[in-house]
Amino acid sequence: MLPLGSELFAVADRMRAMVAAQGKNDMLRGKILANVFFEASTRTSCSFQAAMLRLGGDVLPLNESGSSAKKGETLGDTIRCLECYADVTVLRHPLVGSAAAAAAAARKPVINAGDGVGEHPTQSLLDLYTIRDELPDHSLAGKTIALVGDLKNGRTVHSLAMLLAKYAVALQFVAPPSLQMPQHVKDEVAAISARHGTAVTFTEHEALAEVGGACDVMYVTRVQKERFATEAEYEAVKGVLVVTPATMAVARPAMALMHPLPRVGEILESVDDDPRAAYFRQMENGLYVRMALLALVMGVEGC
Amino acid sequence: MLPLGSELFAVADRMRAMVAAQGKNDMLRGKILANVFFEASTRTSCSFQAAMLRLGGDVLPLNESGSSAKKGETLGDTIRCLECYADVTVLRHPLVGSAAAAAAAARKPVINAGDGVGEHPTQSLLDLYTIRDELPDHSLAGKTIALVGDLKNGRTVHSLAMLLAKYAVALQFVAPPSLQMPQHVKDEVAAISARHGTAVTFTEHEALAEVGGACDVMYVTRVQKERFATEAEYEAVKGVLVVTPATMAVARPAMALMHPLPRVGEILESVDDDPRAAYFRQMENGLYVRMALLALVMGVEGC
Amino acid sequence: MLPLGSELFAVADRMRAMVAAQGKNDMLRGKILANVFFEASTRTSCSFQAAMLRLGGDVLPLNESGSSAKKGETLGDTIRCLECYADVTVLRHPLVGSAAAAAAAARKPVINAGDGVGEHPTQSLLDLYTIRDELPDHSLAGKTIALVGDLKNGRTVHSLAMLLAKYAVALQFVAPPSLQMPQHVKDEVAAISARHGTAVTFTEHEALAEVGGACDVMYVTRVQKERFATEAEYEAVKGVLVVTPATMAVARPAMALMHPLPRVGEILESVDDDPRAAYFRQMENGLYVRMALLALVMGVEGC
Numbered sequence A, B, C: 001m002l003p004l005g006s007e008l009f010a011v012a013d014r015m016r017a018m019v020a021a022q023g024k025n026d027m028l029r030g031k032i033l034a035n036v037f038f039e040a041s042t043r044t045s046c047s048f049q050a051a052m053l054r055l056g057g058d059v060l061p062l063n064e065s066g067s068s069a070k071k072g073e074t075l076g077d078t079i080r081c082l083e084c085y086a087d088v089t090v091l092r093h094p095l096v097g098s099a100a101a102a103a104a105a106a107r108k109p110v111i112n113a114g115d116g117v118g119e120h121p122t123q124s125l126l127d128l129y130t131i132r133d134e135l136p137d138h139s140l141a142g143k144t145i146a147l148v149g150d151l152k153n154g155r156t157v158h159s160l161a162m163l164l165a166k167y168a169v170a171l172q173f174v175a176p177p178s179l180q181m182p183q184h185v186k187d188e189v190a191a192i193s194a195r196h197g198t199a200v201t202f203t204e205h206e207a208l209a210e211v212g213g214a215c216d217v218m219y220v221t222r223v224q225k226e227r228f229a230t231e232a233e234y235e236a237v238k239g240v241l242v243v244t245p246a247t248m249a250v251a252r253p254a255m256a257l258m259h260p261l262p263r264v265g266e267i268l269e270s271v272d273d274d275p276r277a278a279y280f281r282q283m284e285n286g287l288y289v290r291m292a293l294l295a296l297v298m299g300v301e302g303c
Helices: A007-022 A042-054 A075-082 A098-105 A121-134 A155-164 A183-196 A231-241 A245-250 A279-297 B007-022 B042-054 B075-082 B098-105 B121-134 B155-164 B183-196 B231-241 B245-250 B279-297 C007-022 C042-054 C075-082 C098-105 C121-134 C155-164 C183-196 C231-241 C245-250 C279-297
Strands: A032-037 A058-063 A088-093 A110-115 A144-148 A170-174 A201-205 A217-220 A256-258 B032-037 B058-063 B088-093 B110-115 B144-148 B170-174 B201-205 B217-220 B256-258 C032-037 C058-063 C088-093 C110-115 C144-148 C170-174 C201-205 C217-220 C256-258
Touching: A007 A121, A007 A279, A032 A042, A032 A075, A032 C042, A042 A058, A042 A088, A042 A110, A042 A279, A042 B032, A042 B058, A058 C042, A075 A088, A075 A098, A075 C279, A088 A098, A098 A110, A110 A121, A110 A279, A121 A155, A121 A217, A121 A256, A121 A279, A144 A155, A155 A183, A256 A279, A279 B075, B007 B121, B007 B279, B032 B042, B032 B075, B042 B058, B042 B088, B042 B110, B042 B279, B042 C032, B042 C058, B075 B088, B075 B098, B088 B098, B098 B110, B110 B121, B110 B279, B121 B155, B121 B217, B121 B256, B121 B279, B144 B155, B155 B183, B256 B279, B279 C075, C007 C042, C007 C121, C007 C279, C032 C042, C032 C075, C042 C058, C042 C088, C042 C110, C042 C279, C075 C088, C075 C098, C088 C098, C098 C110, C110 C121, C110 C279, C121 C155, C121 C217, C121 C256, C121 C279, C144 C155, C155 C183, C256 C279
Parallel strands: A032 A058, A032 A088, A088 A110, A144 A170, A144 A217, A170 A201, A217 A256, B032 B058, B032 B088, B088 B110, B144 B170, B144 B217, B170 B201, B217 B256, C032 C058, C032 C088, C088 C110, C144 C170, C144 C217, C170 C201, C217 C256
Antiparallel strands: none
C-alpha cells in the first residue's frame, strides 16, 4: 500500500504554509509556463496560472481556439514551438492521448491538465491530497468513501476510484440506476486492489440515505439533467441525491464532504457553512498540489 | 460638503508620483488579482490589470464567456472558487446588483468594475479625481460643470451628476431634446444637494454654444447614432454638440475638457493638442485611482 | 553592404546568453507592454510576451476582437488610451499601414508585429539573425540562399528577399509555376542590389532537386492547398517541394534548413533530428531578437 504522505503531498503542505505566510516565493523565477488550453476550463487554467505566479514564475496563457492548429499544424509542432519561449507546458486538450503525444514531442516537461475522457491526473491528486488532509488521522486504512452522482460518465470519479483501490478502503457507489459505476471501472478497481493486496470492498446504492451516516468521505459529483430520458426521472434523482442540512445532521461528526465543482444544486448552499463542507478547501488544495508538481517537475531543490 | 482631498485621492497622488519615478513597487507582491470580466471592456480591464502589476502584484485575467457559468454555476460559487487562488476580485458583469451579490458570497474583497446599467463606481471616482486635479484651485465650490451628450442613457453622467451634487456646483445639462437628463436623476441630484446643503443648481441646454464660454469643466459623452429616429436628427445633433477648435476658442482659459472615451467624433482630433484637452490625462488617472483603491482595499499600510 | 553584426544582433546574442544563464533579468522592471493583436497570431504574440517577461517587464495581453474598435474608435485613440497604462505597444493588425498610423498617434514606442500584407519586420530580423548564426563563418558574402514554396503569396519571403539583396548573395527561387516570385519583388531585389552594389543574382526553379545540393541556406515556406486549381496540381507540387531525409542526404554538410513555421508537411518530421534542421532554433531566436528590440526601443543602457 502506498504511503499517503508522498513527497508530492509533503511539498504541497509546505507550499500551503508558504502561501499563507508570504503569498509567493522565487523558486521558479526566470521560468515561464505555457498554459495551453484547447478547451475552456477556467478553474484548472486559473489554478495552474496562480501556482506558477506564486512560485515567482511567469505565464503565457494560450487559448488555442484561433491559432496555428487551425492552419493544420500538428500538436507536437505546437508544443515544440511554445517551448522555444517557455520552460514547461501545461496542456488541456479534448483528445484522449494528446498529453502523451505532446510529451513525446517535447524536450521540456509537459503536464496533463485533462485529455478529453482520458485522464485528469492533477484532479485526482488534489482529491487524494484533500482526503488525506481532511481525515482526522490522515490515513485511509479502514475508511469508508462514498462516491455520489453520475458515476457512469464522471471521469473524475473513475480516476479517484482506481486511485483509492490502492488503499484498504470500503467504497460506496451511490447513483441513479441508469448512471451506476461502469463494470470496467469496477473490474479495474478489483484488479488494482488485488495487485496491492488492499482487499477493497464496494457496495452499490441509489440514495444518499443508504450511506449518509456511515461514511468518512462523501464525494459528490454533478448530475447533468441531459443524461436523463425524462424530466420525471431527473426530478426523482434530485430528491434522493442532493446533500442538504438534513443529510449533514445524520453524517459522521468528522465526515468530509467533497465536490470537484462546479456544482449545480447537488449540494445546497445552506450546507456551505458546515465545517465538514470541504469543497472550497479542496479547490484551494488544487493550488498547492499544482505548485508542488511544478516545483518538482522543474527540479527545484529543497522545495 | 465632502472634502475633495480624500484619503483615496491622496493615495492616488502618491501612486502617480511613484509610477513616474519607478514604474512599479512591491506593495502587493505575493497578491493575485482575479480580473473577472463577464462582458468585454478592454480599457477598464487593462486599467485594473496595470494597476495590480504596478503594485507588484500578479493578475489572473478571466473573460468568462466560456466557463463554468455556462454549466449553471452561480456567480457566488464562481467568486468563491476564484478566491481559492486569488486575493482580490475585480468584477464586471452585465446584471445590476451582481457586484453586491458577489461581495456577499466572497470572503475576500470584491471591487465593482461595472454591473450593467447599475454602477461603475471607479469611473466616477476617476472622473472626480480628474476634475479636482484639473481645477486650478483644486476646489469644486462655485464651479460650473457642463455635462454634454447622451444624458438620457449615459450611466457615467448619471453617477457623476449625483456625485457632484455633494459639492456647491452649478450643473449645465447639454443634450438633444430626445436625450435629456432623466427626471429621476434630476430629482436625485436635488435630493442629494438638499441633504448636503450644497444648493446645487442646474440648467438645461440643447447646444454647446449656450454653455461653451461659461463652464469650468466640460464633460462630453458619446452620442450613439442608433439612439436617433432619423439620420437627419443625428446630423443636426452633430452640428451643435461636437467640440471643435472653435468651441475651445471661446472656452475659459483654464477649462478642463473631459470625456470617458471611447469617442466617436464628439471631440475632433484637432482639439487633442489643446492643453485644456484633459481626456487622456483622465484615462491615465484611472490607473492611479485604481492602484489607490487596490492598495487600500488590500490593507496596505503607509500607502 | 550592411554589417551582419549589427547592434541589434549583438544585443540579441547577449540576451540568449542571459536567458540560458538565469531565465530573466530586471532590465525592464516597472515597464508594461501592451501586446495588441487585432488578428490571431499565437506564436508572434507569445514571443513578444515572453520577451517582455524575460526582461523583467509586465504584459497587458489584448486580443481586440471585442473592444472599443467595435464602438467606432480610431486606431490612434485605442493606442493613445493603452499607453496611459503601458510603456510600449506591440501591434498586429490586418490593415497595411496600421502600424505606421499607430506610431504617428502614439507618444510612446510602437513595434509593428505585422500589418496585413504589409510588413512583418521582426520576422525578417529573426530570419536574418538566424542565417547569420547558422552560417559557419557568420557572413553572407558569396553565399547561396534558396527560397522555397509559395513565393507568390508569401509576405515572409518577399521581405527576406529584399533584405538579402543588401548582401552579396545568390538567390534561388524554388516554386510551382503558378506560385513563382512576383515580378515586382524581383525588380525590387534588383534595385536594392544596385543601390548597395551587391551584385545579387537569382535563378528560378520548380523542384528542390535542382538546388538541394548547392545552397548554404534552404528557406522553406508553407504551400497552402487552397492556392491550387486542382488536387492533382497540389499533389504534384508536394512531390517535388517537400524536404525529406533524401533531400538532406544530398544537401551541403553545413546547410541550414529554415522554415518560419507552422509547417503543414513541407518538411517531414523525420528531418527534425538532423543537426542542419534549424527551424526550431529559428523560432527560439525570435525571442532573443524581440528582447533586443524591446530593450533598445525602451532605451535600456548597456543592454
